[in-house]
Each structure stands twice: as C-alpha cells, then as structure tokens.
Amino acid sequence: MRCRSFVSILAITVATAWGVMDTHAQAPTSSTPAAARVAETSPTPMAQSARARAAARTLAVPRTPWGDPDLQGSYTTTNENGVPMERPNQYPAQGEMTAAEFHKIVVAQQERARASAGRIGGAATGAGPAHWYEHLDAEPTQLWQVSDPPDGRLPALTADGQRRQKARAPRVTEPQRFEQFTLYDRCITRGLIGSILPVIYGNSLDITQGPGVVAIRNEMIHETRVIPLDDRPRPATSMRNYMGVSRGRWDGNILVVETTNFTEETQIGINGSGNAHSAEMRITERFIPVDGKTVRWEVTVEDPQTWTKPWTFGLPLTRDASQAVVEYACHEGNYAIRNMLTAAAAQGR
Numbered sequence: 001m002r003c004r005s006f007v008s009i010l011a012i013t014v015a016t017a018w019g020v021m022d023t024h025a026q027a028p029t030s031s032t033p034a035a036a037r038v039a040e041t042s043p044t045p046m047a048q049s050a051r052a053r054a055a056a057r058t059l060a061v062p063r064t065p066w067g068d069p070d071l072q073g074s075y076t077t078t079n080e081n082g083v084p085m086e087r088p089n090q091y092p093a094q095g096e097m098t099a100a101e102f103h104k105i106v107v108a109q110q111e112r113a114r115a116s117a118g119r120i121g122g123a124a125t126g127a128g129p130a131h132w133y134e135h136l137d138a139e140p141t142q143l144w145q146v147s148d149p150p151d152g153r154l155p156a157l158t159a160d161g162q163r164r165q166k167a168r169a170p171r172v173t174e175p176q177r178f179e180q181f182t183l184y185d186r187c188i189t190r191g192l193i194g195s196i197l198p199v200i201y202g203n204s205l206d207i208t209q210g211p212g213v214v215a216i217r218n219e220m221i222h223e224t225r226v227i228p229l230d231d232r233p234r235p236a237t238s239m240r241n242y243m244g245v246s247r248g249r250w251d252g253n254i255l256v257v258e259t260t261n262f263t264e265e266t267q268i269g270i271n272g273s274g275n276a277h278s279a280e281m282r283i284t285e286r287f288i289p290v291d292g293k294t295v296r297w298e299v300t301v302e303d304p305q306t307w308t309k310p311w312t313f314g315l316p317l318t319r320d321a322s323q324a325v326v327e328y329a330c331h332e333g334n335y336a337i338r339n340m341l342t343a344a345a346a347q348g349r
Contacts, residue, residue, distance in 0.1 A: 043102050044094065045147040045314055052288045052296040053254075061253045061289050066211045068229075069253045071287060071295055074324045075205050075317035077198040080142070081135035082109050085269070085313060087144040087152025094150070097143075106140060113138065134201040145313040147298070154275070154311055161306035164264075164276040171273065176344040181337060184271045187330035189242040190221055191266030192259060192283060193299060198315075199270055204323045207287075214248055214255065219325045227257055234261060240279060242266050255287040268301065278305035293319045 062070040087093060113136050146152045157165060172180040183189050195218040196205060202220035209215075217224040227248040234245050237260075244259040260282050268275040281303040288296040298314035301307070 043097050043142045045142050045145055045152070046094070046150055048142060048296070048316075049147045049298060049312075049314055052290050052298075055290060056253045056288045059253055059289055059291070064209055068209060068250060069255070069289065070209065071207050071214075071255060071289060072209050073207060073319050074321055075207065075295065076203045076320050076323040077196060077205075077297075077315060077317060078134050078203045078323075079139045079198075079318060080145075080315045081138040081140070081198040081200065081203075082113065083140045083142060083145060083198075083315065085145045085274075086154060087146065091143050091152075093152050102143075105143070109140070110137060132201065134203065135198065138198075141316055145315055146311060147314055148300075148312040149309075155307045155309045158304070158306060158308055160278070161276075161303075164278065164306060168267070168276045174344075175340060178337070178341060182273065183242065183265065184221070184273070186337065187221060187334070189223060189266065190218075190270075190272035191268070192225075192243050192262075193268050194266070194270055194272035194274075195221060195223060195243075196297065196317075197270045202328065204325045205317070206325045214257075217325055220328050221330065222328045237261060244283065251286075253289050255285075257285040257287070259283040259285070276306070277301070277303050280305050287317075290316070295319070 064070045064072075113133075144152050146154065149155060169180075171182065175181050175185070183191075184194075189195070199220075204219040206217040207214065208217070212229050214227045214229065215224055216227065223243060225243060225246055227246045229248045229250070232247070234247065239245075240261045240263045242263060242265065245261040246257050246259040248255060248257040250256070262277070262279055262281050262283075264277070264279045266272050266277075268277055281301065284300040284302070286296075286298045286300075288298060290296050295317045296314055297317050298312060300310055300312045302310040
C-alpha cells in the first residue's frame with residue numbers, strides 16, 4: 001500500500017536525510033538474500049561496477065522487435081534506502097567484507113528504520129501506520145554509492161563550488177514565506193538524480209522503449225523523460241529546465257544517456273537536496289544490465305565549475321512487476337502550503 005500526501009513529503013525528507021547519513025541503517029532479520037549476494041559480490045561499489053560492465057559485454061539480453069536491448073519494465077530502488085552517497089569513515093575504500101559482517105550491518109539498519117518509523121514527520125503531523133513505508137525491509141547491496149574517485153569520496157570543490165554550497169539556503173522545517181518551500185515541497189521536481197535515489201516510499205520507475213526512443217517515468221512527482229536515441233541537436237544553452245535535456249545511445253548492451261541544459265535550482269541528493277551544482281553540469285547515465293532482474297544505474301557527474309574532477313556513483317535498479325508506477329497525486333486537494341502560510345501569518349511570524 002502506498003500513501004500520497006504533502007505531510008508525507010516533509011516526512012520523507014526528514015526521514016531519508018537521517019537514513020542517508022546513518023551508516024548503520026537497517027536490513028533483513030532472516031537469513032537474508034542480501035547476505036547470500038555478498039558472498040559472491042563485494043559490497044564496494046567500485047567492484048560491483050567493474051563486474052557489471054564486464055558481464056554486460058557478454059550477457060544475453062532480450063531484444064526488442066527492432067533489435068535494441070530490451071530493458072523495459074518496472075524497477076525499484078527501495079533496497080538501497082539508507083546507503084550514503086559517500087564512503088563512511090569506518091569502512092576502508094577497498095577490501096572485501098564477509099557475508100556475516102555485511103549481514104550484521106544490514107540487520108542493524110532495518111532495526112533502526114523500524115524503530116524510527118513511528119517518528120517520521122514528527123509529533124505534530126503523525127507518522128501514519130508502518131505499512132505506509134516501503135523501506136523497512138531494505139536489503140542493500142553496497143555500503144556507499146560513489147565508485148570513482150576510488151576512495152569513495154566526492155572530489156574537492158572548486159572556489160565557485162564552495163561559494164555555491166555556502167550560499168545554499170538550509171531547509172526550513174516550518175516555512176513562513178512561500179520562497180522557503182523547496183521545489184520538492186511544491187510538488188514540482190526532485191531533479192534528475194533525486195528522482196531515482198531511494199526514499200521511504202515511491203521508488204518505482206518505468207522504462208519504456210520504442211524505435212529510436214526511450215522513456216523513463218518516475219513515480220514520485222510523476223516526471224517522464226523522453227530520450228531520443230539519435231544525434232538530433234540539443235536546444236540552445238539558453239533553454240534550460242530542471243531535468244535537463246537528454247540524448248541517448250547504445251554501447252553494446254548498455255544504454256548511455258547524456259544530459260545537459262540544467263538550471264542551478266536543483267541539487268544532487270535525495271528529494272533534490274544535497275550537493276549544489278552549476279547550470280553547466282553534464283550528467284552521463286549508464287543503464288547496465290546485470291541479469292534478468294537487475295540493471296545497474298551508474299551516473300557520472302561533470303561540473304568543472306563545482307568539482308575539481310568528475311565523479312561517479314551507482315546503485316542497482318531491481319526489476320519488480322509488483323512495483324508498477326502509480327499515480328502520484330501531489331497537488332490535488334493539497335492545502336498544506338496555503339494552510340502553513342496562513343498559520344504563520346496568524347501567529348505574526
């Protein structure tokens with residue numbers, strides 16, 4: 001069951017921000033598939049990336065009637081909820097971890113997520129029943145997301161990048177003016193990357209293909225990217241939008257999507273918050289088929305105005321027909337922003 005409400009939008013941001021920063025988030029309480037997977041794969045994203053790319057070269061991927069690799073279907077990223085973007089200090093950048101060690105971390109993450117579910121959204125709004133949340137049994141496959149640089153950390157910021165980060169307005173938990181509501185609060189966008197990074201629910205996405213085109217539809221904030229697979233020219237750089245302008249191509253079995261023409265108004269992180277970037281950012285995504293159930297999503301961020309060198313992160317998209325994209329009715333009947341501003345005015349704030 002899935003809940004769709006503005007109250008939950010604020011709750012997701014609070015809960016997921018906690019989960020991403022918490023390096024011991026929760027996981028399965030049984031002899032979990034996650035533990036079994038780790039027995040044969042390293043939980044380091046660099047190792048997983050290398051394996052996925054090598055496997056994709058020879059994998060027998062189904063074909064569409066027109067001959068392209070067929071990646072179509074419903075996917076979810078829920079299992080990677082709570083996995084931080086950067087490597088936590090307590091984990092070495094390289095080296096293997098036993099299945100038992102990884103399983104212990106996963107179990108601790110699950111238990112912590114269940115314990116915090118009742119507090120999501122705060123006492124003022126109420127958390128709602130636990131079955132609203134889809135992340136409580138998350139079975140992550142890795143300990144962090146960044147695979148390059150090899151140390152699992154973001155590159156250093158440029159001087160302009162440091163200025164941009166300092167200028168970024170902190171999230172206001174009790175907005176008193178309209179401009180204090182984020183693009184996500186206003187049901188506009190979570191940005192290209194934030195729309196796929198996992199939160200506490202709504203992590204479905206759908207890939208649909210046609211001759212010369214791929215469409216990627218995100219469940220939360222109901223955005224669809226229609227990606228041409230040809231060399232048609234991009235619009236002028238003066239034409240920018242939150243999700244950018246995408247062009248795709250096939251590299252063997254791997255779908256490569258390059259996106260430019262961004263604004264500076266989104267950020268790289270969950271729900272469109274996190275690392276501030278410039279309008280000159282270029283995003284290169286690779287959708288790498290791993291097996292019949294998994295496509296690894298890898299993203300390279302190039303933004304010389306913000307970071308001193310490019311960086312790459314990734315996580316698996318798990319095929320799951322039961323997680324089909326459903327309506328995300330974010331605006332209909334939504335009086336939250338009006339009511340919050342009215343209440344703030346009534347209190348003289």
